[in-house]
Amino acid sequence: MGKLLQNFSIPLKKINFILNSYEKRNLILLSVGSVVLSLTEVFSIGIIVPIVILFSNAEKFQTGKAFKLLYQLTMARNLKEFFFILSTAAILLFIFKSAYNVFIFSKQQSIIGKIYTRLTARLMQDYLAKPYSFHLMNNSSLLFKNIVEEISRFTGSYLNPSITIMSEAIIFLGVFLFLLILYPLVTLSIVLIFGIVVISLNILLMGRIGGYSIAREEHCRQIYVTAAEALSAVKEIQMYDVEKYFTDKFSNATKGYTQSLVKFNIASNLPRPILETFIFTLFLLGMMLSVFLNKSFTDLIPMMTVVGIVCLKLLSSISKIYLNIHVLFYNANAADIVYDIISSSDLRREEISAIDPRDLNIEEKSPSLHLKRINFRYETANSPVLEDFSLIIPLNQTIAIVGKTGSGKSTLIDILMGLLEPSKGLFYYRGSVISRNNIADYRKKIGYVPQNYFLTDDSICANIAFGIYAKDIDHKRLEHAIRVSQLESFIKDLPEGINTRIGEKGIRISGGQRQRIGLARALYREPEILVLDEATSALDKHTEEDFYNAIKFPGRPLSVILVTHRLNTLEHADHIFVMEDGKLAAQGNLKELAENSPVFQKMTNQKIISEVSE
Ligand SMILES: Nc1ncnc2c1ncn2[C@@H]1O[C@H](COP(=O)(O)OP(=O)(O)O)[C@@H](O)[C@H]1O
Ligand SMILES: [Mg+2]
Structure with a gap:
């Protein structure tokens, strides 16, 4: 029981968190609308039952108290008129009920549609606002999958069923209570039979559905990742002639996905035919028994009509509830994913920056970019790339960073641009500490040309x-x-x-x-600062030359920070920093380094830094 309650309270809690108050209000209004729908359902049965009985067994019916009351209420002058009045009322009620049903359904769809639109945009915004380090850790196809697939599942196959369960439960309760008052014995026994069948099916199938649900999500990931990778590597795939490998990988993923879906659909649609068979068998067995007990056929008709209507109405409600509970469970992990993203998205804004206020603005207003005792490690790496690293970069000059591949140049640049956040140390621009509070303004001053953009x-x-x-x-x-x-x-x-x-x-x-x-x-x-990470490596010598000459006189102060392996490019640099294994190994201008720095000389000898020819 506790587990069952938990199963229902957790979804409600998550829905409550994910939706905004406007959406919640709309959904509550919708539930109220469903209660009205339930009432019309009850009325429509309430009116059809006497009609059928009247039609089949008029004389007997006339003696009943309920009949007399209804007869007086309609102010009919004879039985025929009474029948016509009742039938017309029934037709009107049915028309109203159907129209109202369509109205409620379209309202529900439009509310859900709006929620979908808001949430996808919200997720996109959240992802774009996540720190760059988050994106280093997460495959973009999976983020894409969450935005497209999981939100659609959350709204279409989680929120929608929740609403359906709620409104069907209200309808069920209304019809059940009404029938219980009219025909207590028949209704109770039918609901009991339904209950036993549904609960035992549930016990049998629920665990499996959890498994299908996990398989669904896993295969869905593979589908997105494989498709994105294959389609962006078409050139390589065709060159290496490995189409089959990628097609197989993709079709395995879709196969797993479809299998989980097929199994789920079969399992969740089982109860209706089983219940129908059960009820139909019982129905006929009951008839056979009555005939056996020498009751007349005409006596049986009203009773059987009532049983039939009760069964149909309750059956439809119960199977809808049952199916939707399964849909809800099958898609529960979509709600978890959406919930996790949204609940963690405020992290950045809430987290207080780890900077000691005493460190702020203590730097003299020097025109420099200053890294002070920085530590940085990638989340996936065991050892830090930069440790206790300090660097002062003078502004309004052209600065070059050189070093072997993997020596930490790109990491250093990402930190300088405020994309990666050091775990320790401070970073000043023109004497002010750059922190989360002012990082956006700082980034506006930067123009960046990455290696791969x-x-x-x-x-x-x-x-x-x-x-x-x-x-x-x-x-x-x-x-x-x-x-x-x-x-x-x-x-x-x-x-x-x-x-x-x-x-x-x-x-x-x-x-x-x-x-x-x-x-x-x-x-x-x-920009005030132009960052070039091997950004002119694909240009020929002359174009590069012209480019650097052109940015020399931008009309405004401009600081250039460039990473390069080309000796030609270094000629444009006023000052050069040499990186080795995450450490600053040497610095100076080209002439000084070439004459006095063994580290730099080794790099030119090993052609890590080399001249490009025409
Ligand atoms: N996203 C990452 N996750 C883990 N390690 C990384 C990541 N990016 C770079 N590294 C590692 O950090 C070190 C420095 O890399 P990088 O700054 O790219 O060097 P460079 O630009 O000088 O070639 C290398 O050892 C590299 O393997
Ligand atoms: Mg690099």
């Missing part, structure tokens, strides 16, 4: 003015960004100029062209 399936213009509505685009800034990143002649040759679409992930353009669009995107923001 994302181009959207949109026009060149929309990719440069990234995330900006067309009407808000500043065309002067756009032109400047295009000119500095050497895109002018490329765009001029395109059929539709800056409005040319470049395809998903920019597959319709070359690496060098992509990189220049990336540069233009960063420049469009008119």
